[in-house]
Amino acid sequence: MDLLQLRYYQAVARYEHISRAAEELRVAQPSLSRAIARLEAELGTPLFDRQGRRIRLNQYGAMFLRHVDRALSELDDGRRAVREGRDTGLGRVGVASETLLTITHLLGSFRAAYPRADVRLFQSNAEEMGRQLRAREVDFCVASQPLTGTNLESVELAREEVLLAVPPGHRLDGRESVTIPELADEPFVTTRRGNWQRALLDRLFAAEGLTPQLSCEGDEPGASQDMISAGLGIGFIPAMSRQVGTDSHVPVAWVRVDAPDCHRVVTLVWNRESYLSEAALKFREFTTSKPFMAHRLPHLRR
Known part of the structure; x- marks a missing residue:
């Protein structure tokens, strides 16, 4: 043959x-x-x-x-x-993420440290990420929810609390915490199915036997805070956004969610049977060598 x-x-x-x-x-x-x-x-x-x-x-x-x-x-x-x-020296590394804001500064820091690396970035939901890893279209996925499939390996990069963001003046503005049943009639700004925000919202409501009311479904999780600030609804936002602080044009009030495991877990996932270029190996080492949030903290908005 x-x-x-x-x-x-x-x-x-x-x-x-x-x-x-x-x-x-x-x-x-x-x-x-x-x-x-x-x-x-x-x-x-x-x-x-x-x-x-x-x-x-x-x-x-x-x-x-x-x-x-x-x-x-x-x-x-x-x-x-x-x-x-032959062409680039270190080779190419392909990275997929549900939201580009999660890894923008990480990739910027990596490019600064390894300018000869050819970095390709993709925005994908969880289902698409799994397919891309199996087809070897990307080397790594930075995922905010579990990816299933054979031959996939992962390492946890960060675990952070997810808070409820509400528009200023909302009835929950000033509350320290809130339960899921108290949110049953509230309109939510969230993402389409397949993204971590929607998966978390559906899971927490299903645990209470409820279905969330949706006012907006989008493809970019990073835009949720702007829409909440504009009064289009409430939504779940990672605590990191509160630490970052917000510009005056996107103010929101933050409320803790009294529900089990209201967290976002960020993992680096790869296919252990895939070839990894020198650039990809350097990226994995760079990403896991120090706390994931440390890649973002120097760039936080004031």
Whole structure:
């Protein structure tokens, strides 16, 4: 078997459809069919169950595909290592985060320390992060909720309390704490499903048998405080935002939430089977070498 044959098999196994795989590979269907037949002959067993023009990966095909995926991935990683070492010196590091504000200063500090590193940043929700790690589109995810999947490793970077932010003059302005049932009829500014703010909101309300009332759903958690200040609703904001302080145009009042585990946990997640460039290894070391908040504190707004 040769490398091209394995690429052909991987595509056919993914689509379970000869014509679709042929279209992606830009080869003739008869040539692709013959390549798969030669591979099966060499292995001594069919890899697909065939019913007319339909094909389905069988147990031997699925078993072989796992090894093919690993082998081709290793070769792709080797090609990437050579290319990045030649072109940029330290290579490339790709990082995904639910909100860019979480890692802006971290990446700025890293770039200052390692100017030869090629840094790529992506904004993704939790589901997209898991897919990006599995597909090796990014090296790391800075996640505010657990990412599930095989071969994923993580290290906790920070754990912080989440507070309730309300507009100035709101009925809860001046309260020291509040329970979830007291918020049952309040309109919430939050993010769409898949982001940590929404996951926390839904979890805390579900624990009380309640469903939150929503006034605004967005894709950028960092914009929530501005909308709350404008009177569009109330919302959950990390305590770090209170420590940062706010400019005069985004004032809010802060109230503690009397609910179990009203926290945000920030983790660095990576795929342990993925190739990591020198830049990626430096990034992991840089990110975990001191408290995560220390990367932000010098830049806090006054």
